[in-house]
Amino acid sequence: MIKLFSLKQQKKDGEQLARTGQQKKASAAQLRIQKDINELNLPKTCATEFPDPNDLLNFKLTICPDEGFYRNGRFVFSFRVGPNYPHEPPKVKCETQVYHPNIDLEGNVCLNILREDWNPVLTISSIVYGLQFLFLEPNPEDPLNKEAADQLQSNRALFERNVLRAMQGHTVGDTQFEACLK
Amino acid sequence: MAADILSVLSGSPNPLTSLNSKRWNSLRHILERPGPFCKSDFTASAENLEALQTVLKILVIGAGGLGCELLKDLAMMGFGNLHVIDMDTIELSNLNRQFLFRRKDLGLSKAECAARFINERVPTCHVTSHFAKIQDFDESFYSQFHIIVCGLDSIVARRWINGMLISMLDYNEDGSVDPSTIIPLIDGGTEGFKGNARVILPGLTSCIECTLDLFPPQVTYPLCTIANTPRLPEHCIEYVKIIQWEKENPFSAPLDGDDPQHVAWVYERSLERANQYNISGITYRLVQGVIKNIIPAVASTNAVIAAACATEVFKLGTSCYDNMNNYMNFNDIEGIYTYTYPPEKSDTCLACSNTPQDLNVDDPNTTTLDDLIKILCESQRFQLKSPGLTTIIDGKNKTLYMSAVKSIEQQTRANLTMSLAELGLYDGASIMVSDVNMPTTIQLILKYHPNEVEMK
Numbered sequence: 001m002i003k004l005f006s007l008k009q010q011k012k013d014g015e016q017l018a019r020t021g022q023q024k025k026a027s028a029a030q031l032r033i034q035k036d037i038n039e040l041n042l043p044k045t046c047a048t049e050f051p052d053p054n055d056l057l058n059f060k061l062t063i064c065p066d067e068g069f070y071r072n073g074r075f076v077f078s079f080r081v082g083p084n085y086p087h088e089p090p091k092v093k094c095e096t097q098v099y100h101p102n103i104d105l106e107g108n109v110c111l112n113i114l115r116e117d118w119n120p121v122l123t124i125s126s127i128v129y130g131l132q133f134l135f136l137e138p139n140p141e142d143p144l145n146k147e148a149a150d151q152l153q154s155n156r157a158l159f160e161r162n163v164l165r166a167m168q169g170h171t172v173g174d175t176q177f178e179a180c181l182k
Numbered sequence: 183m184a185a186d187i188l189s190v191l192s193g194s195p196n197p198l199t200s201l202n203s204k205r206w207n208s209l210r211h212i213l214e215r216p217g218p219f220c221k222s223d224f225t226a227s228a229e230n231l232e233a234l235q236t237v238l239k240i241l242v243i244g245a246g247g248l249g250c251e252l253l254k255d256l257a258m259m260g261f262g263n264l265h266v267i268d269m270d271t272i273e274l275s276n277l278n279r280q281f282l283f284r285r286k287d288l289g290l291s292k293a294e295c296a297a298r299f300i301n302e303r304v305p306t307c308h309v310t311s312h313f314a315k316i317q318d319f320d321e322s323f324y325s326q327f328h329i330i331v332c333g334l335d336s337i338v339a340r341r342w343i344n345g346m347l348i349s350m351l352d353y354n355e356d357g358s359v360d361p362s363t364i365i366p367l368i369d370g371g372t373e374g375f376k377g378n379a380r381v382i383l384p385g386l387t388s389c390i391e392c393t394l395d396l397f398p399p400q401v402t403y404p405l406c407t408i409a410n411t412p413r414l415p416e417h418c419i420e421y422v423k424i425i426q427w428e429k430e431n432p433f434s435a436p437l438d439g440d441d442p443q444h445v446a447w448v449y450e451r452s453l454e455r456a457n458q459y460n461i462s463g464i465t466y467r468l469v470q471g472v473i474k475n476i477i478p479a480v481a482s483t484n485a486v487i488a489a490a491c492a493t494e495v496f497k498l499g500t501s502c503y504d505n506m507n508n509y510m511n512f513n514d515i516e517g518i519y520t521y522t523y524p525p526e527k528s529d530t531c532l533a534c535s536n537t538p539q540d541l542n543v544d545d546p547n548t549t550t551l552d553d554l555i556k557i558l559c560e561s562q563r564f565q566l567k568s569p570g571l572t573t574i575i576d577g578k579n580k581t582l583y584m585s586a587v588k589s590i591e592q593q594t595r596a597n598l599t600m601s602l603a604e605l606g607l608y609d610g611a612s613i614m615v616s617d618v619n620m621p622t623t624i625q626l627i628l629k630y631h632p633n634e635v636e637m638k
């Protein structure tokens with residue numbers, strides 16, 4: 001066993017030890033997100049936008065599906081990565097109003113790996129693929145927008161028309177959507 | 183000798199009278215007699231008790247459920263010089279187990295009240311309080327302590343102090359840790375009837391970051407369950423917390439679990455929602471607990487874990503016995519269960535396996551960032567593919583270059599042709615480098631060499 005310290009040796013007073021010019025140390029969360037971002041391998045339908053390139057913790061993801069109900073739409077998500085990443089998942093919100101069974105009108109997203117199934121081995125890439133999948137395969141079993149989910153289950157053709165109307169900026173039900181076609 | 187000791191302890195009780203007191207008889211049996219289980223560097227002597235009283239300086243982080251126990255344990259075990267940090271103030275619901283506080287202390291600083299209580303009650307111990315966040319202090323503060331012991335409920339805070347202690351390590355030429363720079367971290371944690379105590383020797387044993395997956399994930403419920411098929415009172419509270427609060431934003435502020443108006447608003451809405459779905463069990467306390475992610479604390483679990491931690495501080499401080507190796511799980515749900523094992527140090531740990539490496543550069547005025555990236559890609563030592571580089575300048579993160587992300591690449595491309603000096607990278611500056619060819623982000627320390635030194 002290594003001898004850690006001698007009891008005879010008094011520790012110096014705090015002030016005397018201050019090192020000058022010491023730079024702040026990168027946190028483990030920062031080191032991890034840097035790796036995640038540097039290795040982001042985006043599908044061609046996705047793009048990230050960093051408003052401040054020095055801030056890797058806050059960014060936007062744009063998904064433009066090229067197939068499925070939502071093809072030709074353009075959907076923006078905001079990512080907020082906290083100091084407890086990757087113990088806790090990032091906070092992800094959909095900034096584009098969308099008629100979708102798993103996304104509500106406030107932008108909350110029901111994706112298991114964003115909440116109950118999050119695990120520190122998952123990465124930002126995993127979330128991007130999860131979100132992209134939501135547009136290819138909306139899941140009416142886990143509804144967040146119940147009307148949209150019911151519609152998808154009862155009448156796929158009408159659901160598809162509603163999605164298009166919403167993306168064109170028309171009203172669906174009582175909701176006026178903003179246009180988000182490319 | 184006596185004068186030395188007294189000068190160290192200005193303002194503290196006179197150790198010479200206390201050292202002769204009968205109250206230390208049982209400690210003397212341990213500290214003044216050799217035994218087969220003592221560590222090899224242990225010498226039985228009366229000086230051990232003296233050191234406990236006058237030399238060893240221990241920091242207790244947290245003055246809550248575990249912190250109160252720790253301060254009491256350490257003070258009664260003969261430690262004479264304790265510091266305590268806590269940013270919280272005392273609430274009514276603390277009083278059942280945080281026994282250093284009284285009703286008259288409500289609203290006051292936990293650190294200050296705890297220190298005052300111990301100082302009045304235990305004449306051989308002096309506690310210095312810091313009503314502050316741990317992040318308010320830098321390494322000059324933490325380096326004054328021999329041992330740091332944590333009773334925290336926050337993983338963020340644990341990760342922070344862990345990173346701080348690892349960043350304070352110095353390394354020998356052969357890459358091994360200079361043991362004199364190690365400040366042991368004893369960490370206790372409890373959740374209801376479960377708890378753990380561990381001994382972390384930064385750089386030698388596994389650290390908080392190595393074993394991040396040992397911390398239980400926060401309880402979360404699927405968003406769609408909360409929104410559509412709530413079954414538990416917690417589902418209703420989460421719904422109001424996540425969805426209704428954002429929608430209605432009643433106080434034009436983020437939800438604050440310490441603001442009674444906020445909690446009351448969530449309580450009323452949760453109750454409405456629970457009634458809609460015929461769910462019972464919504465109480466004000468539960469609402470507050472869900473908002474703040476509180477898991478009910480059990481006084482006996484705190485007492486056991488704090489005692490285990492204090493014992494480890496004592497063993498480390500006096501060398502009277504080998505330390506626990508190094509992680510103990512405890513639970514008292516049905517009977518008592520404990521299991522102690524040493525979790526492995528992770529090779530890819532972002533904190534403790536990430537020893538900063540030196541990178542020699544000839545001339546910071548002629549070497550551009552692009553040159554630096556070429557070195558990283560072409561040298562035998564690194565063989566990187568498309569490294570992303572960041573640094574910290576004046577305490578702020580700065581992305582130097584990252585080719586993988588288009589928007590960052592465009593905004594940092596101009597840096598490529600700038601010299602390291604122009605980028606503000608001084609001798610000894612550290613840069614963080616990630617690459618697909620490396621399992622983690624590594625830290626490089628730039629070392630500038632005048633040309634004549636750096637010749638082949």
Ligand SMILES: [Zn+2]
Binds near residue numbers: 389391392532
């Ligand atoms: Zn580690």
